Amino acid sequence: MLKPQLWTRRRFAAVGAAAVVWPALARGAKDDAALGISRTAEAIHQVVSFKAAPARVYQALVDETEFSKLTGPPAQIGREPGGAFALFGGQIVGRHLELAPGERVVQAWRSEGWPPHVYSIVRFELGAQGSGTRLVFDHTGFPVGQAEHLAAGWKEHYWDALAKLPPG
Numbered sequence: 001m002l003k004p005q006l007w008t009r010r011r012f013a014a015v016g017a018a019a020v021v022w023p024a025l026a027r028g029a030k031d032d033a034a035l036g037i038s039r040t041a042e043a044i045h046q047v048v049s050f051k052a053a054p055a056r057v058y059q060a061l062v063d064e065t066e067f068s069k070l071t072g073p074p075a076q077i078g079r080e081p082g083g084a085f086a087l088f089g090g091q092i093v094g095r096h097l098e099l100a101p102g103e104r105v106v107q108a109w110r111s112e113g114w115p116p117h118v119y120s121i122v123r124f125e126l127g128a129q130g131s132g133t134r135l136v137f138d139h140t141g142f143p144v145g146q147a148e149h150l151a152a153g154w155k156e157h158y159w160d161a162l163a164k165l166p167p168g
Contacts, residue, residue, distance in 0.1 A: 049135070052167060061105050062077055070165070073087075080096070082097075083095065092112070094107050104125055104126065108121060109122045121138075132167065
């Protein structure tokens with residue numbers, strides 16, 4: 001004889017979730033493509049530390065003179081939310097989405113070699129770490145297959161340059 005099942009909230013939620021998820025899985029990638037959904041997204045998450053204070057790191061990221069001095073090639077950087085930027089002689093372009101002095105920079109960011117109108121999102125979160133900075137970095141929305149190249153580029157062109165900033 002079968003025991004009657006007690007319908008707890010947990011069981012109800014699990015069965016309800018399966019009823020919603022299973023048909024979506026059964027449709028498969030064909031419907032995903034029609035909806036413009038990618039199941040192969042890549043992302044970069046890096047945490048780096050610098051001897052310079054958060055305000056100094058922030059300044060280096062948003063001031064075109066400071067950025068150019070650290071990285072070499074000329075940069076043009078708007079200093080307000082919505083402001084455009086062109087870095088490394090125009091190889092990287094985008095706009096500031098959010099600027100919180102000494103705390104955060106969020107940008108719509110693209111490489112000149114990407115398909116037209118493709119922008120990714122980069123987020124620099126700055127926090128004090130002693131007298132220096134702990135930077136939590138996230139980069140999402142870039143073309144699939146670019147993660148390894150981009151991750152190496154962040155280290156070579158940003159983190160190694162920012163490490164040269166003086167302490168404090």
